[in-house]
Amino acid sequence: MTEHDTLASTSARDSGQAFSATATPPVEVFYVVRSAGITGERTHQLCSPLYETRAQADIELARMRHEDRSGVYSVWKSATYIEPAEWLHRVVRADGTLILPRVRGAQELADG
Secondary structure, three states, X not given: OOHHHHOOOHHHHHOOOOEOOOOOOOOEEEEEEEEOOOOOOOOEEEOOOEEOOHHHHHHHHHHHHHHOOXXXXXXXXXXXXXXXXXXXXXXXXXXXXXXXXXXXXHHHHHHO
């Protein structure tokens, strides 16, 4: 992670979210996916941030099912073999802090 990915901002703390400055990203994450629910179709949509634990994703799954009873939701798991792990979406750690995705090309844009 780069320095700009992990710094906690005042506005983030005010909103109840903080960024994890020293945490190593997990190699496995869990997330909620909404499926089209059409047999034979492989249409899925990511509906949540990535979570460090299955329990966090299960809580989000229950919340989404309660809000949208007609939706077809499930929890999926992804793993990476890249060390340290790097995810394209924010990861919510078990303690509630966030690990933000690396902003690719940010240095080139700043220098250009």
